[in-house]
Amino acid sequence: MKLGVIGVGLIGGSFALGLKEFIPDLEVLGVDRNADNLTKAIELGVIDEISDLESVCNQADAIVLSIPVNAIKSVLPSLLDQVSENQLVVDFGSTKKAICDAVKNHPNRANFLAAHPIAGTEYSGPEAAFADLFKQKVMISCEEELTGKNQRTLFHELCAHFKMSMRQMTAEAHDLHLAFVSHLSHITSFALSNTVLEKKDTEDHIFDMAGSGFASTVRLAKSSPDMWAPIFEENKSHLLEGLMSYIEQLQSFKTSLENGDESALKAFMGKANQIKEIVDRLE
């Protein structure tokens, strides 16, 4: 079997590395606009061959798009122009609505499956990839009813190797939910990082006192701007709703603090404590 990976970074690379453990004769063709990534991916055994979009379309049984969401949106239509009957093209972008809309009326829409693995780290590039990243994680797919039967079967077979939990939802619901439980977390981390970095300008030793709690809340601020700017832009409307709601929460806390209203502060935190059962399930 041949797998084409467009974007040999953390996500595409981990998918390839993982599948190689389950499918001994798997041959992975890698495409990347960054030549360094391709060289590293070959060295690390993430891919077997450096390829290009046209060759991948001619050879691969399944093609995975693991590049920034705006790049997926622009590459996907021309990729679908070139596919043959049974080929599967799947994207792993973190937003789904704009991508689905971009190929809604494409004559080869049935070759495409819109997916999003809930798996990742704050690192990027082929050197960040590891075979177990997808193991037992959640895989979301959207609009599967528009995907062909053979393509759906192949996709679910590939995911079954990783024992993933499969969930289907509309692209709209996906983007709304992810805005709140993933994209917003990244913004809170980026903003906290900048707040403390600015304070460092006048307080040299401020980070000497940082501990594991701080590390936990700013960890995502290490994430790649090239990957995240397009996600934020494509999920703008839901994110603006989430951001406004988050700023309101902070302002409500600030008012209680200004007023020395201890019972309001405790009620705010007591309500937030309800996240315990969710977080304990995730850790």
Added chain:
Amino acid sequence: MKLGVIGVGLIGGSFALGLKEFIPDLEVLGVDRNADNLTKAIELGVIDEISDLESVCNQADAIVLSIPVNAIKSVLPSLLDQVSENQLVVDFGSTKKAICDAVKNHPNRANFLAAHPIAGTEYSGPEAAFADLFKQKVMISCEEELTGKNQRTLFHELCAHFKMSMRQMTAEAHDLHLAFVSHLSHITSFALSNTVLEKKDTEDHIFDMAGSGFASTVRLAKSSPDMWAPIFEENKSHLLEGLMSYIEQLQSFKTSLENGDESALKAFMGKANQIKEIVDRLE
């Protein structure tokens, strides 16, 4: 040697458990306003004897105050009224200025040492305590010049067992720094938790899509309101400064997002990426 622990929770309990490994004949007397905590602490071997403030003052070589910061401030003066010449009273509160000010002119000020171990988890109570919590962590002390020589020596000996990095600073600098690299992280987590919990009211399955990134940013929202409300109130002025700066960062991000200003979004994230070296050191 006898150690008195006022507040047998995560911090006081972990200090006692850790020292027991290094000082075989250590006897730990526990005081807590919560009888359940005392029973659990005895069962778990965290303390050896249930005691009270008066008995602890009569017997212990060192007394640790590991209770909410407002409780430290109110108990400490009367505790110092009762101590004898070589006894050490140390507090582990997360704010230092108000506590130091409360005993600034106390005749037994030399018996007191103001400290803050940069160690903790989001859990509380004696069942959360573990012997290694303090191991190789940072221990901050403030105004050590007001502490007696014997007390300082004993304190540093105790911390040396854990191979802690000792740092001294003014109470004012401590509170300012901690506002930015610890207390603010807790507020961002509490607020994010409430934002998503409110969205859950209309979107039942929102947490099905949450992953490790979300868990990381809301983990601290599990923290105890009883412990944190007094910290926020005692560090109010620095926290309001931090909160305002944080809200400004979020608003600046929001404006760039509204304007579709990709280069501003990338610059925001690129700056925040500088946190990498700090976080990598902490993890």
